[in-house]
Amino acid sequence: xxNEEFLVFDPALRPDLADIYDRSKVSDPRERVLYxxxxxxxxxxxxxxxxxxxxxxxxxxxxVAHDGDRIKGCDVIVDPLTGATxxxxxEVYVRGDVRPVxxxxxxxxxxxxxxxxxxxxxSTVITHEDDASLLGLHEEAIVSFGEPGAAREVLSLSWxxxxxxxxxxxxxxxxxxxxxxVDQTPPPSLAGFNAAIAPYDYDAHENYIARGCRxxxxxxxxxxxxxxxxxxxxxxxxxxxxxxxxxxxxxxEEPDILNxxxxxxxxxxxxxxxxxxxxxxxPINSVATVIITKEVTETxxxxxxxxxxxxxxxxxxxxxxxxxxxxxxYASPASYTLCK
Numbered sequence: 001x002x003n004e005e006f007l008v009f010d011p012a013l014r015p016d017l018a019d020i021y022d023r024s025k026v027s028d029p030r031e032r033v034l035y036x037x038x039x040x041x042x043x044x045x046x047x048x049x050x051x052x053x054x055x056x057x058x059x060x061x062x063x064v065a066h067d068g069d070r071i072k073g074c075d076v077i078v079d080p081l082t083g084a085t086x087x088x089x090x091e092v093y094v095r096g097d098v099r100p101v102x103x104x105x106x107x108x109x110x111x112x113x114x115x116x117x118x119x120x121x122x123s124t125v126i127t128h129e130d131d132a133s134l135l136g137l138h139e140e141a142i143v144s145f146g147e148p149g150a151a152r153e154v155l156s157l158s159w160x161x162x163x164x165x166x167x168x169x170x171x172x173x174x175x176x177x178x179x180x181x182v183d184q185t186p187p188p189s190l191a192g193f194n195a196a197i198a199p200y201d202y203d204a205h206e207n208y209i210a211r212g213c214r215x216x217x218x219x220x221x222x223x224x225x226x227x228x229x230x231x232x233x234x235x236x237x238x239x240x241x242x243x244x245x246x247x248x249x250x251x252x253e254e255p256d257i258l259n260x261x262x263x264x265x266x267x268x269x270x271x272x273x274x275x276x277x278x279x280x281x282x283p284i285n286s287v288a289t290v291i292i293t294k295e296v297t298e299t300x301x302x303x304x305x306x307x308x309x310x311x312x313x314x315x316x317x318x319x320x321x322x323x324x325x326x327x328x329x330y331a332s333p334a335s336y337t338l339c340k
């Protein structure tokens with residue numbers, strides 16, 4: 001049948017609700033439903049009209065908040081050693097409305113890697129068979145009194161995480177990384193307002209710490225440099241990020257390697273034959289070449305012709321510190337020069 005595309009519920013799954021239609025599910029966005037005089041009203045028209053209004057409400061709400069924004073309560077505590085997690089009751093914005101959610105506790109959440117903790121939305125349809133108050137109420141309306149009326153859809157929220165295997169759409173409220181909650185900024189945290197303010201805050205101040213967040217190095221372990229970051233609040237890319245507990249952060253050690261062409265030092269052994277040389281740049285990853293400049297004394301027989309060169313017995317001479325014959329000491333460049 002052509003009208004099957006407008007069905008809200010699968011007749012195979014809910015044969016008792018196989019007569020509920022909603023044209024807004026497959027039609028182009030429509031502004032409103034116009035009811036006409038001298039025409040029969042259709043239940044599908046009422047459902048379509050309500051769906052159009054729900055869509056508008058959700059679109060406007062999403063300009064202020066995003067699915068998963070905390071509005072009230074919902075404080076979380078995570079044990080970074082065991083993964084035991086406790087979440088308080090509160091209110092969360094989901095699907096265009098602020099909805100209540102009860103408390104919850106999880107045992108053994110993964111403490112390595114990222115875990116998404118949020119609310120799962122479950123849809124339940126209630127009919128007159130579930131709730132007798134949905135039968136016609138007005139006794140003088142003979143046709144409808146005591147007769148089945150419209151069904152009701154109820155959305156309920158429960159806490160879950162992305163590896164629990166439960167049914168229902170999951171909307172992220174918290175991101176847990178290596179056993180610590182990434183952001184615990186208290187409500188109200190309205191994403192739409194924050195998105196509008198963030199560029200101005202970042203352009204004026206860039207990233208900055210509002211309070212706490214002091215970093216303490218813990219040392220190298222298993223190839224990583226570990227740091228302790230105390231609790232506090234920081235504005236990152238214009239968004240406020242809050243942590244109520246200190247966290248540990250490990251960064252794989254990847255030093256920046258720089259080639260040093262040369263670093264001259266004087267060998268001062270004090271007559272012992274060995275010396276400790278203190279480097280200007282440490283630590284050293286590897287030594288590629290060591291160039292040693294040694295001071296030696298050499299006797300050269302001078303030729304008899306003026307303004308000529310005499311060969312030295314050693315190659316790669318860096319400098320000549322003294323030229324002397326008997327009691328006479330010659331100065332450079334008046335008496336000699338080193339030709340390279």
